[in-house]
Amino acid sequence: MNVGTAHSEVNPNTRVMNSRGIWLSYVLGIGLLHIILLSIPFVSVPVVWTLTNLIHNMCMYIFLHTVKGTPFETPDQGKARLLTHWEQMDYGVQFTASRKFLTITPIILYFLTSFYTKYDRVHFVINTISLLTVLIPKLPQFHGVRLFGINKY
Amino acid sequence: MIRTEELHSCNGTLKSRSGQKQTENYTLKNGYHKNEKVQKNGNGFHQPRVRGEDSFEEAPMYVAVLTYMGYGIVILFGYFRDFLRAVGLEKCHQAQEREEQKDFVPLYQDFENFYKRNLYMRVRDNWNRPICSLPGPVFDLMERVSDDYNWTFRLTGRTIENVINMGSYNYLGFAENNVDFLKTVAEKTRQYGVGVCSTRQELGNFSIHEELEQLVADFLGVESAMAFGMGFATNSMNIPALVGKGCLILSDELNHTSLILGARLSGATIRVFKHNNMQSLEKLLKEAICSGQPRTHRSWKKILIMVEGIYSMEGSLVRLPEIIALKKKYKAYLYLDEAHSIGAVGPTGRGVTEHFGVDPKEIDVLMGTFTKSFGATGGYIAGKKELVDYLRCHSHSAVYATAMSPPVVEQIIRAIKCIMGVDGTTEGQRRVRQLAENTRYFRSRLKEMGFIIYGNKDSPVIPLLLYQPGKVGAFSRAMLKRKIGVVVVGFPATTITEARARFCVSAAHTRDMLNKVLQSLDELGDYIRVKFSRHRRPYRPELYNATNFGLDS
Numbered sequence: 001m002n003v004g005t006a007h008s009e010v011n012p013n014t015r016v017m018n019s020r021g022i023w024l025s026y027v028l029g030i031g032l033l034h035i036i037l038l039s040i041p042f043v044s045v046p047v048v049w050t051l052t053n054l055i056h057n058m059c060m061y062i063f064l065h066t067v068k069g070t071p072f073e074t075p076d077q078g079k080a081r082l083l084t085h086w087e088q089m090d091y092g093v094q095f096t097a098s099r100k101f102l103t104i105t106p107i108i109l110y111f112l113t114s115f116y117t118k119y120d121r122v123h124f125v126i127n128t129i130s131l132l133t134v135l136i137p138k139l140p141q142f143h144g145v146r147l148f149g150i151n152k153y
Numbered sequence: 154m155i156r157t158e159e160l161h162s163c164n165g166t167l168k169s170r171s172g173q174k175q176t177e178n179y180t181l182k183n184g185y186h187k188n189e190k191v192q193k194n195g196n197g198f199h200q201p202r203v204r205g206e207d208s209f210e211e212a213p214m215y216v217a218v219l220t221y222m223g224y225g226i227v228i229l230f231g232y233f234r235d236f237l238r239a240v241g242l243e244k245c246h247q248a249q250e251r252e253e254q255k256d257f258v259p260l261y262q263d264f265e266n267f268y269k270r271n272l273y274m275r276v277r278d279n280w281n282r283p284i285c286s287l288p289g290p291v292f293d294l295m296e297r298v299s300d301d302y303n304w305t306f307r308l309t310g311r312t313i314e315n316v317i318n319m320g321s322y323n324y325l326g327f328a329e330n331n332v333d334f335l336k337t338v339a340e341k342t343r344q345y346g347v348g349v350c351s352t353r354q355e356l357g358n359f360s361i362h363e364e365l366e367q368l369v370a371d372f373l374g375v376e377s378a379m380a381f382g383m384g385f386a387t388n389s390m391n392i393p394a395l396v397g398k399g400c401l402i403l404s405d406e407l408n409h410t411s412l413i414l415g416a417r418l419s420g421a422t423i424r425v426f427k428h429n430n431m432q433s434l435e436k437l438l439k440e441a442i443c444s445g446q447p448r449t450h451r452s453w454k455k456i457l458i459m460v461e462g463i464y465s466m467e468g469s470l471v472r473l474p475e476i477i478a479l480k481k482k483y484k485a486y487l488y489l490d491e492a493h494s495i496g497a498v499g500p501t502g503r504g505v506t507e508h509f510g511v512d513p514k515e516i517d518v519l520m521g522t523f524t525k526s527f528g529a530t531g532g533y534i535a536g537k538k539e540l541v542d543y544l545r546c547h548s549h550s551a552v553y554a555t556a557m558s559p560p561v562v563e564q565i566i567r568a569i570k571c572i573m574g575v576d577g578t579t580e581g582q583r584r585v586r587q588l589a590e591n592t593r594y595f596r597s598r599l600k601e602m603g604f605i606i607y608g609n610k611d612s613p614v615i616p617l618l619l620y621q622p623g624k625v626g627a628f629s630r631a632m633l634k635r636k637i638g639v640v641v642v643g644f645p646a647t648t649i650t651e652a653r654a655r656f657c658v659s660a661a662h663t664r665d666m667l668n669k670v671l672q673s674l675d676e677l678g679d680y681i682r683v684k685f686s687r688h689r690r691p692y693r694p695e696l697y698n699a700t701n702f703g704l705d706s
Contacts, residue, residue: 008406008413008425012645019650021217028218029225071228071267072645081265 010076013088017098030056030109046117050127053113057106057130064102065137066151082153087143094140106134207429207469207609212685216620220650223621231271235263246304268645276626277303279641282633285312288321288328290661294638313636317666319656320640324497324613325584326661327528327568338563345559353545357556365562369533372569373503374513377542378535380565381550382557384492384522385411387532390550392459392488393419394543395518400455401441403434403485405471407464412490416459422447428467431475434458438483456485462494462505462521466647466655468608468616470498473509477516486517496526497613502572502585508611527568529561588613588660591667595658598671603684607653615656617674617683624681625652631681635673 009015016022034052037043043051069081070088080088090096110131117123136142146152237243247270250260278299286293294313297306321328329335341361351357362380369378381387392415396402400421404412406428416423424441426433438456445452458480460471471489480487491504499507504521506513513519518540522532534544545551572581592613599606605618619625622643629641643652658667678684 008404008408012649016649019217019648020211021214021650022221024214025218025221067264069264071264072269073265078265 011070011074011080011088011091012072013070013080013085014091017089017102018096023098023101026105030105046120046123049113049116050123053106053109053127054130056109057134060102060106060134061137065134068151083144084137086138092143094143099138103135103138106131207467207607209467209469209607210605210686210688212605212618212620213687216685217650220620220622220652223623224644224649227272227622231267234271235267246301272622274303276622276629276643278306279626279629282638283308287330288318288323290318290323290326290659290663290666291315292318292321292638294633313633315636316633317637317662317670318659319670320638321659322493322525322657323528323659323661324493324526324588324657325502325528325568325572325581326587326659327526327564327571329528329661334567335564337567338560341563342560347558347560349556349558351556352553353551353556359556359559359562361559361562361566362556365557365566366533368566368569370535372573373519373535374506375519375535375537376514377538377540378533379541379544379548379551380523380531380533380557380562381548382531382554383550384524384530384532386550386554387520387522387534388412388490389415389418390554391520391534391544391548392416394547394549395419395488396421396455396457399446399451399453400457401446401453402457402459403437403441404459405429405461405464407467408459408461409465409490409492412459412461421457428464429469429472431472431479434476435479435483438479438485442483456483457488458485459488459490462489462491463498463609463612463614465493465614466616466642466653468606468612468614468655470494470508470609470612471505473505473511477511487515488518488520489516491519491521492532493525493614494612495521496572496585497588498611500585501582502526523561523565523568527565529564529568531557531561531565584660588658591658591660591662591664594664595656595667595671598667599674600686600688602671602675602678603686604674604678605686613658615658616653617656618651618653618685619683620650620652620685622652624683625654627681628654628677628683631677632673635677637670637673 030052033055034048037048037051037055038045040048064086065084068084069078074080086099086102089098110127113127114124117127234243238245247266248261250257254260278297283295283297284292285295294316296309296311296313298309299306345359345361349357349359353362365380366378369380370376381390388409388411392402392412396416396419398420400419402416402419402421402423403426404416404423406425413423424437426437441453441456444450458476460476462471463469464471473489476487479485489505494508495504496502498505501507503513505511506516506519514537517536519535520532521535523529524531534541567576570576570581571578572585574581589611592611592615596606596610596615599615599617607616607618608614619628619641625641625643629639632639639654639656641652641654647653656670
């Protein structure tokens, strides 16, 4: 275990989203979640889609925009300790391929959900709010921004 | 005037990369040349040598998906167990702050230890195994068990004997305690003692040190050499003496920690080029020379290219002739770290310079260690006399570190004399040839079985890819049950998808030992399903076991 030693890749967290096969795994993960929710007997299809959208966006918000730092020690004395995973990706370079992919996926999921809920008003409001919670932190203007001091340290 | 079509240099032909169609018989694919030939030197010093290709086969996509699934499950369980520990349902084995200090700024970073707590602890019994014998081709391990899932270990008192050693860097088998071979070491210990009690610059410069350095210089074919007490410290203490602020270091992506540490300590600007990728290196060189230092745009004082002979995690060989051509074209310096390759490659064991047919005087700084092929400790730096004389005055190691201990020096001297044949036997050459034979045999058998192996076909370091975190632990434990000791590595030392087991073949391994290891690997590979290679070749036992290839047999 070489945690804490000098390595040319200072923070491996920055490269995780670019690794081979992770986009496919992510899409398959969403599919798996959807199938599990579909197998619950008494919920209707629109509710299942809204639930998929909500749970996906909630997990994305928690893992990409709430959890800070790295799960292992890095040799750069904790430069990334206050950064969320989204801010660490590619060392903060904006508009890379992984960032675009992770921005587009919730949008596509939102389109599918709107279609399958037949544009019902209540579902629309819930899904849109959920999409906004996931899209707004991804804007480059929000890099390192902590509203009201929440999640600062 | 540099012609842009083609530049002939002594050791390779450098073609321009301006998008012209390559009409030669080799194609460029991801920077790998297939079967390019090295041209002869002007004085006919070495034979032209065909460099085998490094192979970095990728596993099928489902393997990557399953690997991420494995990590995902472990992470979810990690959060769950952390929750149980926080709530109090599970005993917390880690250090915790005292009750009175719970409101202070936390002393122990909880999240940074997440990986160690929840993944590393589960498989921790595969590392730091206590060895109680010589690390030769077979060794003895002390048996240890854990009662609380690897948080603490206790030794049972029993020894696991005759475990085949596939992890020690014992390439030429000099880690031995044969009394005949070690006679000179005993004599010199009687003469000089064990401790030196001084630095090289003060009162620690013994005649045996001078003898060693002269011998190393003769062995490598250069003017002069200097030896240091610790291999890691050779890099980290001497690179700051060679380059400083205002210099540029171009280092390979997968360089060892010691090189990176030395580069960082020196204060020079570091730029990283992709592993063994000559286009990336050339692009960096061009940019560096054109734009100079950042912000001031003054020219760089020195440009130093740092590469290794054999990369120990990948088993790949450096593309030496091409790098030398590039360095001559752009007037940069080359620092070659032959830690794993000295003694292990090349027809007479002189390292990658001999393997590629390159004159060692073309490389500016030749560095190597005595820990791997020579069975001792320490490192050396060799090159022109002016360079080494400069290092004798300015190296941190020469001024502050204690000199090498005499029995260790004598062990290196006897190992080098054995390899060179100066001691009057052919034992050294036998070992070098045995190592090459073992390497080729082991690699080709593993490829035939269908494992994914990285690296060049001539390198004795053989990483076998396991990919999934669960298999890493399972593999190592199952191999130990079959009395074979292997080294496994996982994330974050490697990339997240490429956890591996690393085999180091030794000249001391007999064919029977290798066959036993291969048979165990075969069974185990089928059982835990790591045979992902899509290039399987059929196993032809008659080619390995036949003694007579005549037509009438």
